[in-house]
Amino acid sequence: MLFRKLMAALASIVAIVLLILVGFLAIYAWPAIRFNGLHFLVKNNWSLGFLYSDPILRHGQQVMPGAHYGILFLIAGTLLSTAIAVLLAVPIGVGAALFLAEGVPALLRPWLSFFIELLAAIPSVVYGLWGLVVVIPFLGHHVFPAMQKWLGFIPFFRGPAGSGYGLLTSGLVLTLMIVPLITATLRDALVSQQSHLRDAALALGASRYEALWTVQLPGVRRVLIGSSILATGRALGETMAVLMVSGNALNVMPNNIYTTISTMASFIVSQLDSALTDPTGMAVKSLAEVALVLCLISIVVNSLARVLLLYQDRMTFGVI
C-alpha cells in the first residue's frame, strides 16, 4: 500500500513539475502577455526600446519608450529549421537503423552502433562550433552558390545565396544532432523484434527487402513515431548550436532557405543580457513569453504525435 502510494507520488512529480513550469512562466510573463496582446505572434518588430531614457506608461504597463515585441520571425525560424531537420533526419535515421540492424556484418555492428551513440552524446556547443568553423565556409562558398545556380528554379532555393549562416545550415546541423537519436532507438527496436516477424514474412515468400519494408519497419512504427517526437522536441529547443550557425536574424522573415534566421530558444539566450538591463522588466517578461510559446508549440507537437499513435494501429500497408 505504502509502495503504491510512493510510486503514485513519484509518477505525479513529472506531471506536477510540468504544470509548475508552465504555470510559473505564464504568471511571470502575464504583464507581457497583457501588454503585447496578439501583436506578439503576428508582428516582426522586436525592440527593447530606448533603454537609457525613463519608463513610460502604455496600456497600463511600465515600459521603455519605443519598446515593442513581435516574434513572428522567431516562430517561423524555429518551425522551418525544425521541419528541415526532421524531414531530413527521419529518412536518414531509418536508413541508418535498417543498415545497422540488417545490412552490417555482425562483427562491425557494435562498433558502428557505438559511434552513432557517441554522436548523440556530443554536447551541442561542439556541433555549433564545428558548424561555424567547417560547415559554414564550405556551404557559403561552394554549396549554396551551386544550389542557387542549379536549383534556383525551385521557389525557396532562389535568391541571394548569403554567407553560409542561416536557415538551411541550422537545419543541417540540427539534422546531424537528431539523426543519432532516431537511429539508436530504432535500431534497438529492430534488433529486438526482427527475427520472428522477419521469419514469418520470409516463410510466406517475401524477399529480405519486402520483409524489411512491409513488416519489420511497420512493426517498429510506434518507436519511429516516438523517437521522431523526441527528435522534434530536441530540434525545437536546441539553443547553442543554432545560435552559432543561424546568423541571428532580427525582425526578418526567412524568404528562402539561405536566409539568416533566429529560433526562439537561441533568441532567448542571445537577448537575455540586453533584456536584463531593462529597468521595467518588460523585456525579460517578453522573453518569458517567448519561452511560453515555445513550450506550447512543443506540447502541441507532442499531442499531435499522440493522436497519430492512437490511429497508427489502423494503418496497414496497401489493400484491406
Next chain:
Amino acid sequence: MPNATRNPPETGGGIDFGAALPGASGNETAAGRERIAVRNLNFYYGSHQVLFEVQETVHEHEILALIGPSGCGKSTFLRCLNRMNDTIPGSRLEGEVALDGRNIYGPGVDVIALRRRVGMIFQRSNPFPFTIAANVAYGLKVNGLARRRSEFEAVIERSLRAAGLWDEVKDRLDKPALSLSGGQQQRLCIARALAVEPEILLMDEPASALDPITTTRIEELAIELKARYSIVIVTHNLQQAARISDRTSFFLMGRVVETDATRKLFTNPSRQETEDYITGRFG
C-alpha cells in the same frame, strides 16, 4: 565446400518450382508419393556442426513428427527444408534436400518460390501488427497472387475457414491481429500460411505455448490439413507425436537415430536410445 549456402540470389529467373518433374515421383509408398528427400545433410553454425548425415523422406498426405531432446537439431533440420537457415550468418550446409526430385540448394533455385510451396508455422505465434485480414492477405500481396478486392476476400475467407478461425473472427476482420488470444493468433498464422497455397507445411512446435484445449484444436487442424498437404511437425510432446503423426523421426545430438511408422516407433522401437527416450529415461 560443395553445395554450401553462400546464398544464391533469392529472386530472378531461377528454376521454376511450379511443376513436379516427370519421373520424380518414382518412390510411391503406401503413404503416398515421396515429396521431400533429404540425403547426407550436414549443417554447421560456423565451425559447430549441428546436423550429421541426416537422411529423411516426407511423403504426400502424411504427418511426419520430429522428436528428440532440446538442442538435438530437429528445429534446425526443419528450417533446412524451406531454407529459413539462409538468414543465419555463418551457417553452412552440405548434402541435398530434394523437393520433387530437385535439390533446393542447387544453383539457380528461386528461394521465394520454394518458401511459397513449403510454408512454415513457428513456435511463437507471430502475427504481423496489421489487421486480421491484412495478415492473411500478406502472402498474396507480396507474391502478387491476387489483385482485386474480391479475390483477396475469397482467399481470406477460405484460409480462415481452413484454419478453423472464420466463425470467431468474421465480424472483426479489420481489427488488429494482436487483439486475438494466443490460440487464435496461432490459428491465424496457420491461415496466413495456407493463403499462399503451400504444398508442404512445416510446424515448429506450433502448440507448445498454448493451453491443452487450444492444443487439441491445433492437432485436429493438422489432421484435417493432412488431406491436402504434407506436414512435418517438430514437437516436444511425445503424446502429441503419437496422437497425430503417421511416421516419427527420433533425433539425438544432430543425428537421426530412427525413423519409423509412429505406432511401431512408440511401441516397438528398433534402437535402445529411442526406447530410453520415449520411456522417459532421459530428455
